[in-house]
Every structure is written in structure tokens, then in C-alpha cells.
Amino acid sequence: MSTTDQPTSSPLVTISTKPVPPQKRPEPPQYFAFHRVRKYVQLACVIVFFTLPLSNLVRFDIPHQRFYFMGRELWISEFGILFLAMMFLLFLLAAMAMVYGRIYCGYLCPQMIFSEASDSTEKQIRRLVNKYVNWEAKKRNLLSRGIFIMLLTAASVALAFVFISYFVDPRDLFHRLMSFDIRTAAGIAGATTTIITFLDFAFLRQRFCTTVCPYGYLQGILGDGNTLLVHYRDPQHECIECKKCVRVCEMGIDIRNSPYQIECIHCADCIDACNDVLGRLGKKGLIHYSWGEQELPENFRESWFRRIGLRDGKRVAVLLIMLVYAVGLYVAVSMRRAVLVRISPDRATMYQLAKDGAITNKFRLQVSNRGHEQATVVLSVEDLPGATLADTEDAVVVNPGATVLREFEVMVPQAAVPKGVNHFQFATKVGEDKEKYPQTFITPE
Numbered sequence: 390m391s392t393t394d395q396p397t398s399s400p401l402v403t404i405s406t407k408p409v410p411p412q413k414r415p416e417p418p419q420y421f422a423f424h425r426v427r428k429y430v431q432l433a434c435v436i437v438f439f440t441l442p443l444s445n446l447v448r449f450d451i452p453h454q455r456f457y458f459m460g461r462e463l464w465i466s467e468f469g470i471l472f473l474a475m476m477f478l479l480f481l482l483a484a485m486a487m488v489y490g491r492i493y494c495g496y497l498c499p500q501m502i503f504s505e506a507s508d509s510t511e512k513q514i515r516r517l518v519n520k521y522v523n524w525e526a527k528k529r530n531l532l533s534r535g536i537f538i539m540l541l542t543a544a545s546v547a548l549a550f551v552f553i554s555y556f557v558d559p560r561d562l563f564h565r566l567m568s569f570d571i572r573t574a575a576g577i578a579g580a581t582t583t584i585i586t587f588l589d590f591a592f593l594r595q596r597f598c599t600t601v602c603p604y605g606y607l608q609g610i611l612g613d614g615n616t617l618l619v620h621y622r623d624p625q626h627e628c629i630e631c632k633k634c635v636r637v638c639e640m641g642i643d644i645r646n647s648p649y650q651i652e653c654i655h656c657a658d659c660i661d662a663c664n665d666v667l668g669r670l671g672k673k674g675l676i677h678y679s680w681g682e683q684e685l686p687e688n689f690r691e692s693w694f695r696r697i698g699l700r701d702g703k704r705v706a707v708l709l710i711m712l713v714y715a716v717g718l719y720v721a722v723s724m725r726r727a728v729l730v731r732i733s734p735d736r737a738t739m740y741q742l743a744k745d746g747a748i749t750n751k752f753r754l755q756v757s758n759r760g761h762e763q764a765t766v767v768l769s770v771e772d773l774p775g776a777t778l779a780d781t782e783d784a785v786v787v788n789p790g791a792t793v794l795r796e797f798e799v800m801v802p803q804a805a806v807p808k809g810v811n812h813f814q815f816a817t818k819v820g821e822d823k824e825k826y827p828q829t830f831i832t833p834e
């Protein structure tokens with residue numbers, strides 16, 4: 390049989406006409422994204438930063454010497470309340486640095502928020518110009534720089550306006566801005582702050598945090614073995630040297646070198662980066678938030694107070710002191726009266742004898758109306774027989790925001806009181822509020 394008679398054996402090729410199902414994409418790695426949380430927190434902070442002075446929730450009005458706090462108008466002379474507020478803020482910042490390290494810098498600080506915003510805006514403008522403008526590279530660079538400078542100038546004016554509004558009435562400041570006032574103190578402060586803001590976010594940005602700002606140095610003093618850190622651990626030598634953690638770091642450091650670098654603001658971008666890279670390989674990230682160098686925060690068998698950072702007596706003590714100041718502040722603000730009355734004796738002359746034989750003692754009255762409505766103070770004398778007020782009316786009317794000073798005399802017939810020092814009291818009535826002020830009346834021995 391010739392070879393041609395043999396049946397030809399050819400490989401069977403089957404071509405399926407069924408549609409091939411699309412290959413399933415690998416699931417993206419699941420991990421907690423600190424970056425997204427941080428951006429939401431930062432957005433909330435920007436809203437708070439703009440809202441507080443413009444709504445008088447927190448504002449220190451220097452020209453009028455007033456402190457606005459949660460809808461209340463405090464006078465600069467109300468030292469007790471201001472002292473408690475300052476001490477509370479001081480302990481709050483110290484406690485945050487001690488317990489949570491530089492979390493304030495990474496999540497809450499306006500300098501960091503606007504530095505990051507400047508960075509990302511500049512990169513975004515450059516990307517869009519490179520994509521849509523068909524010029525030579527040098528001209529495209531100039532164009533993107535020009536657009537960025539215009540935007541930054543407008544943003545600097547807005548930021549300086551809000552910042553100065555913490556110290557000057559925003560309506561007054563707005564009129565000054567509209568009339569380009571650079572002659573008055575508020576106008577000069579506004580213009581200077583605008584220039585500083587522009588230079589800061591054009592050139593300095595995060596460098597401010599490691600050179601000028603004292604908070605990082607304070608952190609170095611207050612931090613200890615239980616303070617929250619961003620920590621790299623690789624006991625199994627799993628790092629693939631991709632350096633993504635270094636590339637994403639806005640502060641330009643390599644967290645693998647040490648968790649104690651002063652530049653680190655504990656923002657956790659490197660944690661996200663490493664979780665992302667190693668997650669694709671089915672591994673856990675090598676960078677974590679940890680309490681000191683020992684424990685990772687995922688130790689959920691711990692008690693709740695250790696998990697929120699109250700890990701030793703020092704931290705509990707600081708929290709208690711903060712609470713004391715907070716309660717003191719609350720009590721002081723809630724006990725505060727809108728109308729402040731002060732009565733003091735004028736002892737330049739102990740007493741005077743009138744022609745009709747009556748005895749007079751001089752006093753000073755000071756009434757400050759810290760409220761928003763006109764107030765009337767009714768003054769009377771108690772426990773001093775036959776006493777009358779001379780040189781003043783019984784009722785003193787004080788306009789909102791005003792202070793009235795009066796000198797007056799209390800006159801008593803000589804026979805009505807014993808010789809020497811007589812104790813009595815002034816009684817004041819403001820609306821329904823009654824107050825007593827113990828005083829002495831002196832007669833000749």
C-alpha cells in the first residue's frame with residue numbers, strides 16, 4: 390500500500406464557538422485606608438477653621454478687647470475664664486502629643502492641610518497643562534506655574550482674611566479689604582498675613598513643620614515608650630524594596646530607618662502604601678501604628694482605655710487635670726453675670742463732717758454691662774441706720790458694652806451710728822438679680 394492510500398492522520402483542532410468568559414480580575418487588597426480618613430478629617434478641620442471666626446463661635450477681638458466663645462461675649466478683664474480656657478487648651482495639646490504623638494500634625498494642623506493642598510493643586514495643574522497644551526516643555530512649565538500662582542494668590546487672600554478674622558471683626562475687615570486699606574493696623578496685618586501665607590505655601594510648605602514649628606520639638610520632649618508611633622517591623626525579611634512607602638511620604642523620609650524621625654507627622658500614608666503593595670502579594674503590610682515599640686494597636690483583647698492610649702498613670706493624671714479645667718471653665722462660664730458691679734471705698738479721707746453734723750464716707754461704683762441689652766442697676770444701703778446716698782441716683786443705667794464709673798457718698802446723721810467702724814452692706818438689683826456687697830462706714834472716735 391502506497392503511502393498515499395494510508396489515511397492521513399491530522400491533529401484534531403476543535404474551535405469552540407462559545408464565548409470565552411472574561412477572566413476574573415484579582416480582588417483588590419482589602420485594608421483600612423488611613424489616607425481617606427485623613428482627608429475627611431482635614432475637610433472637617435477646614436470647615437471648622439472657616440466657621441469659627443465668621444460665626445463668632447471662637448474669636449479674640451483685639452480692638453474691642455473681647456473674647457467670643459460659643460456664642461458668649463467675654464471681656465478681656467474676665468481673667469478667670471480666659472485663664473481656664475488657656476490652661477485647658479495647653480493641656481489638650483500636651484496630652485495629644487504625649488498620647489498620640491504627631492497625629493495633630495498629620496490630621497488637624499492647618500499648616501499641613503494647606504501645604505498638602507498646595508502640593509496636590511500644583512501637581513494637578515501641571516498634569517492638566519501637559520495633557521491639553523501642545524507647547525514646548527519650558528512654556529508649559531511657565532503656564533502651569535502662572536496658573537498656580539494666580540490660584541495661590543486668591544487662596545492666600547481668603548486664608549489671611551479668615552485668619553485675621555479671629556482677631557478683628559470680619560465685617561470691618563471685609564470693608565478694609567474692599568477699600569485696599571493698608572494704612573490701619575488691621576489692614577497692615579491683613580496685607581502682611583497674605584504675603585506670608587503666599588510665601589509659605591509657594592515655597593516653604595512642609596519644611597515649616599521641621600524648621601519653624603515648635604510642636605515637633607515638644608513632641609520629642611513629651612513622647613515616651615507608650616506614645617503612638619508609626620513603626621516598621623520586618624522580622625521575616627519580607628520587604629520587597631519597592632520604596633513606595635518612601636515615594637508617598639510628604640515629609641520625604643524613609644520610615645524604615647527609625648520610628649523616631651522628627652520629620653514624621655504620623656500621617657500613615659506609608660502604612661497605606663505598604664499595605665497596598667504587599668496586599669497584592671497576599672501579605673500583610675510591614676508598617677503599623679503602634680503604642681511605643683512594643684505593641685500593635687490591633688490587640689483587641691486589651692481593655693478599652695489601653696486601646697485609646699490611656700496606658701499608664703501619667704496619661705490618666707493628664708486627662709483628669711484636663712477634665713478639672715474643662716469643668717472649671719464650664720462652671721465659670723455658666724455662673725457668669727452679664728452686668729458686673731464693683732463697689733470700693735475711697736479711703737484717701739476716712740470720713741468727712743458735713744455742716745449739719747452728718748458724717749459722710751466716699752465710695753466708688755463701677756458697672757460694666759457685658760450683655761447685649763441696656764441694664765439698670767438699683768443701689769441701696771442696708772444695716773446702716775439713717776443712711777442716704779448723696780451725689781448719685783439710686784438707679785444707674787448702663788448701655789450694652791459700656792462701663793460707668795461713679796463716685797458717691799453715704800451720709801449718716803452723727804447720732805444714728807456708734808463711733809468707730811460700722812459694718813453695713815450695699816444691695817444691688819439688676820433685673821431679678823440681687824447682690825450684697827459688705828462694706829465699712831467710719832465715724833470719728
Ligand code: SF4
Binds near residue numbers: 633635645663667676
Ligand atoms: S512599601 Fe513596604 S515593601 Fe515597599 S519598601 Fe516600603 S516597607 Fe518595603
Ligand code: SF4
Binds near residue numbers: 619641643653
Ligand atoms: S514616614 Fe509615614 S507616617 Fe511619617 S510622615 Fe512619612 S508617610 Fe507619614
